[in-house]
Amino acid sequence: MQKRSRTILFVLCIFLFLLAAPTVLLYFQGYRFDFEKKELVQTGGLYFKVLPASSQVYLDGDFKKRTSGFTGSVLIENLIPREYQVEIKKAGYHSWQKNLEVWERRVTEAKNVILFPQNPDFTIVNEMPKVEMMATSSDKKKVIKANNYEIRVLFPEKGEEVFIARFSKKIGNIFWLTNHYLIFSVGDKIKISEIDNRDKINIVDLAEFKNPKIFWDKEKKDLYVESEGKIYLFDDLLP
Structure with a gap:
């Protein structure tokens, strides 16, 4: 050359x-570069902590990452600031869906996501322990406010109130499943609801019994259902 x-x-x-x-x-x-706004923007991220571990995270219908097999957490970085349709799922479990906003130089978090089994395997038992139903959550920061057809959650320290749901059928016993989820019966169905009211509140139908009366043993994490003179136990509700 x-x-x-x-x-x-x-x-x-x-x-x-x-x-x-x-x-x-x-x-x-x-x-x-944000092609919709036609300008250069600084990115943000989404952080999730999910039970069970190794769950799949989708954004706008596209698979992005799998949560850690050890911690159940995942960080998705370099996202253009806007609203994303999030779906977290795993085979055999109800999916979790929510629209979450991402802002510049900030990480939007959802650290209390739980996926619940689609086909819980109940066994018949002879008796169940005495279980106390508490309106106040274990962390003492939230209080259930409910009537026969409506559920709300109060945050006394913040002076806030979150509307959970209204039903056409009568609500039965309500328990704090965790500090972030409620379990209750409505008609013949047993339901679980989160209390995160960003976008829609995820409520799943866990099981169906004839006129069920539920009891949640938070110490052993056992769910008891009394129906038609029989007692049913599901001991694998929380991963």
């Missing part, structure tokens, strides 16, 4: 480097 050609090639490489360097630098600083 002649000296003139080498010089031209060297100058061209320098020019391309100087042209690409700002773009590469902005990329590693978390900037992306």
Whole structure:
């Protein structure tokens, strides 16, 4: 290669480097081009902590990541700031769905996601322990406020109230499943509801019995159902 050609090639490489360097630098600083807004924006992220572990996370219908097999957590980075349709699912479990907003330089969190089994295997038992039904959550920060057809949750320290749901059939016993989920019966169905009211509240139908009366043993994490003179036990509700 002649000296003139080498010089031209060297100058061209320098020019391309100087042209690409700002773009590469902005990329590693978390900037992306938003084609809808037609502008350069700084990205955000989504963080999830899910039970059971190794669940799949989808954004706008596309698979993104699987949660950790050990911690059940996952961080999805470099997202253009906007609203995303989130679905978390695992075979054999009800999926969790919610629209969540992502902002620049911020991570939106959903740290209390639980997927519940679609076909719980109840066994018949002879007796059940004495279970106390408490209106106040274990962390003492939330209180159930309910009547025969409606459920709300109060946050006394914040002075806030979250509307959970209204039903056409009578609500039976209500228990705190965790500090972030309620379990209760409505008519013949046993339901579980989260209390996260960002977008829609996820409520799943866990099982169906004739006029069930439910009892939740939070110490042993056992669910008892009394129906038609029999007592049923499901001891694998929480992973």
